[in-house]
Amino acid sequence: MKTKGTSSSSAGYFFYKGLALTSIDVIKTGDTSWGGNPLVHFDGTIKGRADDKDATFLKNIKEVKDATGKKVLEAEKLTVAQAKAIINQASSDGKGKPLFCIHGFNVQPRTHLKKVKAATVDKFNKGKFMPIPVMWPSEGGATNYWGDRKTTPGAGNGLKSLKKALDSFPSKSLLAHSMGNRVLRYAADAKFKFDNIFMVAADVRHDIFHKDYINSGDAMAKAIINQASSDGTGKPLFCIHGFSVQPRGHLKAIKEATVNRFNQGKFMPIPVMWPSGGGVKYLGDRKTTPGAGNGLKSLKKALDSFPSKSLLAHSMGNRVLRHAADSKLKFDNIFMVAADVRHDIFHKDYINSGDANDENRTELQGKKICSMLSSGSNGKPKGKVYVLYNGADYALTGSRFIKLKLKSRLGAIGAHCRRNW
Numbered sequence: 001m002k003t004k005g006t007s008s009s010s011a012g013y014f015f016y017k018g019l020a021l022t023s024i025d026v027i028k029t030g031d032t033s034w035g036g037n038p039l040v041h042f043d044g045t046i047k048g049r050a051d052d053k054d055a056t057f058l059k060n061i062k063e064v065k066d067a068t069g070k071k072v073l074e075a076e077k078l079t080v081a082q083a084k085a086i087i088n089q090a091s092s093d094g095k096g097k098p099l100f101c102i103h104g105f106n107v108q109p110r111t112h113l114k115k116v117k118a119a120t121v122d123k124f125n126k127g128k129f130m131p132i133p134v135m136w137p138s139e140g141g142a143t144n145y146w147g148d149r150k151t152t153p154g155a156g157n158g159l160k161s162l163k164k165a166l167d168s169f170p171s172k173s174l175l176a177h178s179m180g181n182r183v184l185r186y187a188a189d190a191k192f193k194f195d196n197i198f199m200v201a202a203d204v205r206h207d208i209f210h211k212d213y214i215n216s217g218d219a220m221a222k223a224i225i226n227q228a229s230s231d232g233t234g235k236p237l238f239c240i241h242g243f244s245v246q247p248r249g250h251l252k253a254i255k256e257a258t259v260n261r262f263n264q265g266k267f268m269p270i271p272v273m274w275p276s277g278g279g280v281k282y283l284g285d286r287k288t289t290p291g292a293g294n295g296l297k298s299l300k301k302a303l304d305s306f307p308s309k310s311l312l313a314h315s316m317g318n319r320v321l322r323h324a325a326d327s328k329l330k331f332d333n334i335f336m337v338a339a340d341v342r343h344d345i346f347h348k349d350y351i352n353s354g355d356a357n358d359e360n361r362t363e364l365q366g367k368k369i370c371s372m373l374s375s376g377s378n379g380k381p382k383g384k385v386y387v388l389y390n391g392a393d394y395a396l397t398g399s400r401f402i403k404l405k406l407k408s409r410l411g412a413i414g415a416h417c418r419r420n421w
Contacts, residue, residue, distance in 0.1 A: 014063035016113040018120070019078075019086050021100065022135040023055040023158030024109070026077065033060070037076035041066060043109070055134075055158040057083040061113060073109060080165040087130050087169070097171045097195075102134045102159075104178025105148050105203065109135045131175075134159065136183055148179060153291045156186025163192050171195050179203045186294070235308045235332075240272040240296075242315025243285050243340065247273045269312075272296065274320055285316055293323025300329050308332055308374075310383070315395075315411070316340045325368035332374050333383035338393055338411035346370070346385075346415050389414040 026040035033039055040058070058075035066072050078086075087096035103112040116133040136155030139147045166172060173196040176184040181202035207213040241250040254271040274292030277284045303309060310333040313321040318339035344350040345366035354363040373381035389411050396409040408417075 014073075014110055016061040016117060018059065018117065018133075019083055019130070020058045020061060020075075020113065020133045020135060021055055021083075021162075022058060022109070023155045024135055024137050026056050026058075026075075029074070033076045035076070037078060037082075039074055040077045041072045041074055043072045055162050059083075059086065061109075063110070080162075080168065083165075084168055087132075090130050095171070096169070097129050097173065098169055099129055099131045099173045099175060100134050100166075101131050102136070102174070102176040102180035102183050103138070104176075104180045104201070105138065105145060107138050134180075136180075149182065150288070150291065152179065152182040153186045153294055155183040156188075157294075159183065159187040160189055160192065163189070167193070173197065175200060177201055234306075235267050235310065236306055237267055237269045237310045237312055238272050238303075238331075239269050240274070240311070240313040240317035240320050241276070242313075242317045242338070243276065243282060244280065245276050272317075272320075274317075286319065289316065289319040290323045292320045293325075296320065296324040297326055297329060300326070303329065310334065311372075312337060314338055318410070321369065322362075322365040325365045325372060327368060327371035329372050330374040331372055331383075334369065334372060334385045335388065336385065336410065337388045338390065338396065339387065339409065340396060341410050342407040343410045343413050343415070343417060344407070345410060387411075387415045 022042065024042050026042045029039045029041055031039045037059075040056075041064075042058075057078040057080065059078055061073055061075040063071055064074045084096075087098050088094050090096055101112075101116055112133050112135055116131050120131050136158070137151045138144075172194055174184070174194045175198040177200045181199050181204050184197070184199070185204060185208075205213070239250075239254055241253075250271050250273055254269050258269050274295070275288045277288075309331055311321070311331045312335040314337045318336050318341050321334075321336070322341060322345075342350070346369075347366075351363055351367050354361040370385055373383060373385065376382045387410060391412060393412050396412045
């Protein structure tokens with residue numbers, strides 16, 4: 001297929017004419033196809049993120065060489081309306097039923113596209129059902145299993161971001177293979193509807209649908225906390241650790257604090273552990289905070305069973321808090337200790353910056369944290385968001401230079417200091 005103004009050269013042996021959906025980040029080339037659609041480049045080597053929030057419809061995917069001579073995939077980027085028109089036009093009655101097919105572990109885009117193409121010809125070419133390959137970032141190679149697992153939350157969020165678009169199809173189904181079922185887990189939402197869901201060779205725990213597993217943990221945890229309190233209505237204090245903290249270290253610290261400071265028969269500190277690489281792996285730990293925040297947010301129903309509870313986050317644990325921020329998640333008090341987040345997170349100018357139409361923009365996270373305070377009978381917050389800071393906390397000095405943003409940290413100067421850096 002010819003394009004106008006493209007600087008890419010054809011690699012000459014791969015072409016997928018059909019429609020596809022991807023949560024892999026695509027790169028604009030600045031060129032357009034003969035039909036006027038924007039041309040983008042993408043490839044399986046583009047690493048995924050746990051905080052990915054979008055997905056893109058593509059068509060006419062082919063292998064080309066970019067300006068550096070590297071083989072990449074080039075495609076036409078489509079609007080949802082264009083994708084819907086293609087699906088409907090391919091059906092016998094003008095009401096296409098897409099079957100979204102999510103690949104598994106260690107699958108590169110070319111491989112997935114080839115397999116779906118072959119299946120379309122041999123099994124699905126009935127004029128009504130259209131398999132749509134769904135590609136998410138997979139590093140490839142049998143040794144990258146854990147790396148692929150880490151990207152499944154972002155891939156699930158990307159798929160979930162298309163809810164409004166996919167709702168335009170009255171009838172649709174979903175098929176997930178192997179680790180693609182982990183993507184499905186993170187995309188799971190009662191507002192997201194499909195006619196049928198096929199979980200093939202699912203790489204998820206076998207009892208995911210068992211009543212005992214679904215109901216496990218929550219009731220027992222609540223009973224333990226209540227039994228430990230003096231009045232039978234325990235108040236848990238959930239404590240999120242910071243950067244470079246291994247589970248043993250966090251558990252020991254909480255154990256010591258419980259004995260020395262909190263053993264009053266009413267408040268019970270609950271250590272909250274999230275994946276930290278340990279050592280000086282600052283950027284690696286930052287990348288896992290969105291997934292940790294989503295994990296905490298997924299416990300909303302369980303946490304709601306405690307009428308009174310508070311939250312404490314230390315250092316980078318406050319980034320976990322940022323990503324967990326949701327007005328539906330309520331706490332009596334929130335303690336932000338030595339917070340490794342930008343100092344102006346609660347400032348009006350920062351909150352009002354960014355895309356005003358994007359309700360999920362990062363600039364709103366400070367406002368969302370404040371909205372997490374429980375309200376009393378008078379409609380006012382029961383407690384406060386406490387910011388504990390120390391100007392001599394030199395460990396936070398280096399954090400403000402990350403990605404050259406040069407923003408002072410909340411844990412070093414507090415919430416009320418006015419600075420442009």
